[in-house]
Amino acid sequence: xxDFGENxxxxxxxxxxxxxxxxxxxxxxxxxxxxxxxEKGWNNPIPFNYEAVVGAAVKPEGADAGDEPxxxxxxxxxxxxxxxxxxxxxxxxxxEQLFRxxxxxxxxxxxxxxxxxxxxxxxxxxxxxxxxxxxAGLHPALMANVKLCGYHSPTPIQMFTIxxxxxxxxVVAIAQTGSGKTAAYLIPILSKLMGKAKMLAAPRPxxxxxxxxxxRVRAEPLVLVVCPTRELACQIFDxxxxxxxxxxxxxxxxxxxxxxxxxxxxxxxxxxxLIATPGRLMDFMSNIDRLSLARLKFTVIDEADEMLSxxxxxAMDKIFSGxxxxxDADHTYLMFSATFSKETRKLxxxxxxxxxxxxxVGRVGSTHQNIKQEIxxxxxxxxxxxxxxxxxxxxxxxxxxxVNSKFKCDAVDDFLYNKGLPVTSIHSDxxxxxxxxxxxxxxxxRCPILVATGVTARGLDVANVKHVINYDLPSTQHDGITxxxxxxxxxxxxxxxxxxxxxxxxxxxDIGEDLVKILLESKQEIPDFLEDKKPADPENIEWNDGTDDxxxxxxxxxxxxxxxxxxxxxxxxxxxxxxxxGFQADDGGFQAEEGFAADTNDKVxxx
Ligand SMILES: Nc1ncnc2c1ncn2[C@@H]1O[C@H](COP(=O)(O)OP(=O)(O)OP(=O)(O)O)[C@@H](O)[C@H]1O
Numbered sequence: 261x262x263d264f265g266e267n268x269x270x271x272x273x274x275x276x277x278x279x280x281x282x283x284x285x286x287x288x289x290x291x292x293x294x295x296x297x298x299e300k301g302w303n304n305p306i307p308f309n310y311e312a313v314v315g316a317a318v319k320p321e322g323a324d325a326g327d328e329p330x331x332x333x334x335x336x337x338x339x340x341x342x343x344x345x346x347x348x349x350x351x352x353x354x355x356e357q358l359f360r361x362x363x364x365x366x367x368x369x370x371x372x373x374x375x376x377x378x379x380x381x382x383x384x385x386x387x388x389x390x391x392x393x394x395x396a397g398l399h400p401a402l403m404a405n406v407k408l409c410g411y412h413s414p415t416p417i418q419m420f421t422i423x424x425x426x427x428x429x430x431v432v433a434i435a436q437t438g439s440g441k442t443a444a445y446l447i448p449i450l451s452k453l454m455g456k457a458k459m460l461a462a463p464r465p466x467x468x469x470x471x472x473x474x475x476r477v478r479a480e481p482l483v484l485v486v487c488p489t490r491e492l493a494c495q496i497f498d499x500x501x502x503x504x505x506x507x508x509x510x511x512x513x514x515x516x517x518x519x520x521x522x523x524x525x526x527x528x529x530x531x532x533x534l535i536a537t538p539g540r541l542m543d544f545m546s547n548i549d550r551l552s553l554a555r556l557k558f559t560v561i562d563e564a565d566e567m568l569s570x571x572x573x574x575a576m577d578k579i580f581s582g583x584x585x586x587x588d589a590d591h592t593y594l595m596f597s598a599t600f601s602k603e604t605r606k607l608x609x610x611x612x613x614x615x616x617x618x619x620x621v622g623r624v625g626s627t628h629q630n631i632k633q634e635i636x637x638x639x640x641x642x643x644x645x646x647x648x649x650x651x652x653x654x655x656x657x658x659x660x661x662x663v664n665s666k667f668k669c670d671a672v673d674d675f676l677y678n679k680g681l682p683v684t685s686i687h688s689d690x691x692x693x694x695x696x697x698x699x700x701x702x703x704x705x706r707c708p709i710l711v712a713t714g715v716t717a718r719g720l721d722v723a724n725v726k727h728v729i730n731y732d733l734p735s736t737q738h739d740g741i742t743x744x745x746x747x748x749x750x751x752x753x754x755x756x757x758x759x760x761x762x763x764x765x766x767x768x769x770d771i772g773e774d775l776v777k778i779l780l781e782s783k784q785e786i787p788d789f790l791e792d793k794k795p796a797d798p799e800n801i802e803w804n805d806g807t808d809d810x811x812x813x814x815x816x817x818x819x820x821x822x823x824x825x826x827x828x829x830x831x832x833x834x835x836x837x838x839x840x841x842g843f844q845a846d847d848g849g850f851q852a853e854e855g856f857a858a859d860t861n862d863k864v865x866x867x
Contacts, residue, residue, distance in 0.1 A: 293680040302656045302682065332494035332696050333513040334522055337501050340508040341468025346455070347401045348506040358502045359408045363703050365723040366410065370630045371755030374415050374439055377622030384615045387423035390414060393447075396422050399454035401507045402447065409502055415440040415754070420619045422448045430593045430616035432564070432608050434624050437598045437749020438721070438756075442499045442562070445594050449483055449558050450503050450533075457482075457508050457532060462555060464530040467510065472525070479512070479527035479544075480555045481534035486579055487562040488572075490515040490537055490692065491699055492719035496562065497535045509533060514540045517692025527551065538567070538575035545583045553585040557592065563718050564595035565604040565742075580611055589613075598749060599625045599742045623803075626781060627745050631728075631752040631760050633784045635775065638763040644675050647731055650761060651681065651709065657726035658702070661711045662747050664732040672731060673711045683709040686716055714738065717746040725751045730762035733771055741774035764789070777801050 336354055379389075390396040392413055393406050414422065417435035424431050425448035435441055453460065462480035465471075485500075487493050497513035504511055511533040514523045520543065527534075527550065534551075536544075544551040559579065561567050567576060581587065593616075595608050605624075609616075638646045651659060661676075663669050666687040673685035684707035686698040701707035703722050710716075714734065728751045734743035744762075751758025764772075764787075772793040779786055780798050795801055 290678070290680050297652070297656075297680055300652075300656060331518045331522065331692075332491075332699075333497065333515060333518055334526070335494075335498065335501060337511055338505050338507070339468055340510065342466045342508075343468070344508075347404075348508075350506065355408070355505070358498075358505060359410075363723055364410075365721060365754060366756075367412075367754045368630075368752075368756030370628075370752075370757065371415075373628065373630055374436070374621075374755060377416065377436070377626070379416055379420060380620040381420055381617065382620075383424075383429065383617035385427075385429070386617060387427045387429070389416075389419040390422050391419065396447075397426060398422075398447065398451040401454050402451040402503060405503045405505050406443075406447065408505070409443075411440075411443065415444070416621045417441055417619065418444040418447065420621075421445060424617045424619065425449060425592065425594065426452060428592060430612045431619060432595045432600075432605075432612065432616060433619045434597060434600050435619075435621035436626060436628055437746060438628075438753025439598075439621065440754060441596045441598075442496055442721075443503070445485075445560050445562075445596060446496075446499055446503050449560070449594075450500075450507075450509060453482055453509060453532070453557070454507050460555065460557065461508070461532055462530070462552075467508070467530055470529055472528070476528035477530055478549060478552055479531040479534065480552045481512075481531050482555055483533040483558045483560070484541075484553065484556055484579070485533070485535045485560040485562060486538060486541060486567065486575075487535070487719065488537065488566045489563075489715060489718060490517055491695065491716065492563070493535050493537050494696075495719060495721055500533050500535065504533065511535065514544055516540045517695070524550065538572060538579070542575060542578060545578065548584060553583050556586045557590060558594065559591065560594045560596065562596050564597045564608060565600045566597070566718060568604040568607045576611075599745055601742070623781070625742060625745055625803075627748060627778060628752055629782050630756070631748050631758045631782070633748065633760045633762070633779060633782065635762050635764045635779070635787050635790060637765060637787070637789050639765050640767070643731055643763055644672070646763060647672070647729065648676065648679055648681075650729065651676070654727065656708065658705060658708045658722065658724050659710075659727040659729060660702075660716075660722075660725055660750050661709065661729045661731050662717065662734075663711060663713060664734065664738070666713055668732065669711050669713050676709060676711070681709055682707050683711060685711040687713040688715045714743055714747070717743055717750070720750050721753060722750070724756075725753075726758060727751065728758070728760045730760070733762050733764060733768045733775070735768075736770040736774075740771045741778060744771070744775065744778070777803065 336357070338348065338351065338354060340348055393403060393411065396414070398406070415435075417433055417439050421431060421433050421444040425445065431445075433441065433444065435444075460482055462477065464477045465475040485493075485496055487496060493513050493515045497511055500511040509532045510530050512523070512526045512531040513535040514520075514527070515537040516539045520540070523540070524544075527544070534541075545553070561576075561579075566572075579585070580593075585591075593612055595612075600608070636646065636650075647661065661672060663672055666689050669685050669687045673683055676683040684698045684701045686695050690698070698707070698710065699722075702710040705724075711731075728748050730744070730747060734740055734747070748758075748760035751760060762775075764775075768775075772790060773795070776786055776790050776793040777795060779790075780794070780801060786794065
């Protein structure tokens, strides 16, 4: 899979902040490893092509092949020209980059299993779900882009979020990792803005004939999306580039570590959708001549539980009420995550309008059954060998290895590299260039093994990650089972299969009980050494973290929602859940809409 040098060793020129550009010294053991790895298929080279990578910029004409790769955030967006009318003409090169290629995620055969969870919707008003994109009332340009993305039907979180946003509600949405939450908020937001963009957007010179010497404008976005990590910001930007294709909506991304100047120049060309990490956003917000939030119609907080946790308070306050932020009632707020502790759910409520809608797919913090989870007992001193054996014993596949420290990250990367494996690594002490290169190498399978600290756990969406290995399990001091759920959620995304193997030893006692509960809930095997961690009644797990008892969290804000209650049962049964029955939604499941009509809340019925 990796790009091997002449003597069979991965040249590893990119994506490797910790290692030099040299090959490991060949000794007998390494030579044998390399031969064995080659035999297994690890040595099928995949050409490394930056242009083929989502996130790469279309290089200017005349640029050398050896030119520095662009920052993920400088990726090409559709260049609108005011002469275009409603929908712009196709751009074959951009379309190829945005919508085609091996590196793009494809929905897996278990997509229907996403429908196996109970969906719980609470709110004074609860718009009925959409059963397909065609009948969701989406703008034609957006609909065309959804098709180009290959999204044939909405996932449950999309079914419920799309109508809630289209009908103007604030939303708190919680659904499993890899279940399409990004599109769940982008699709309705962008659809609502398309067609109105000309009227709502700040005046700006014709973007198609932009002259930087004379035409710079202040950025006045209509949408702000904030998320905790740089890589996630770039990924949301990519999804936005796809969904804004052939429209005048112009997405931009700002994030730390990459040059602010290039980001400022992008904003000066006009910005309708701004995706940002909090630190860089604060920097830009401090200059109101450069960035104004007065036109904002939507603010989205992605990975909201992380953003509401300690350390981000100042940023969150500024985002919600600082600067010149539009504080009129026409500003909608949305929060999304796969996990949401009781404390952060309470905090979330303080930021939302009274009539907000809360959508929950499955238990908060639950995970999929199509991640095959295994726990191996491995002492600290035996972890390196166990890791190599585990990787070596399987087929060549994209593998993500999580460790708990930057030091360990470098060390494990070096260890695997010196064993002849095509590996790279990422952690927060690396420069942003190194982080982006590592991710590109992983995405393109130039380096199909990535060693990472938790910095990568949230949100990362890479196609074909088949195996997540917790070389270290997260400790309870560092988000414990919440981080575990995010980490293993890097595999088995959007209906694909995946495997998660964790090394456990006496040092991990603290997470043992939570781990067993998750294994039980997702019907995985419990190893003997964890038997004593089993809850008293495995059929009736008490989570003790508020995830199974949250009716009170949203208290007054949700008005009479609890009485209505039609959803929890309604959709759980309706969507079936196993492969054969899942999409009986058509005949059985959507009768739950009748459940809505029967709701005591009249307004719901009228939607
Ligand atoms: N309706 C759909 N059909 C097929 N694929 C989809 C659909 N919606 C989204 N996807 C794809 O599913 C993948 C996962 O989506 P996304 O990253 O938004 O998940 P998520 O729920 O935000 O996960 P996480 O909690 O880990 O951040 C993406 O590659 C996205 O392009």
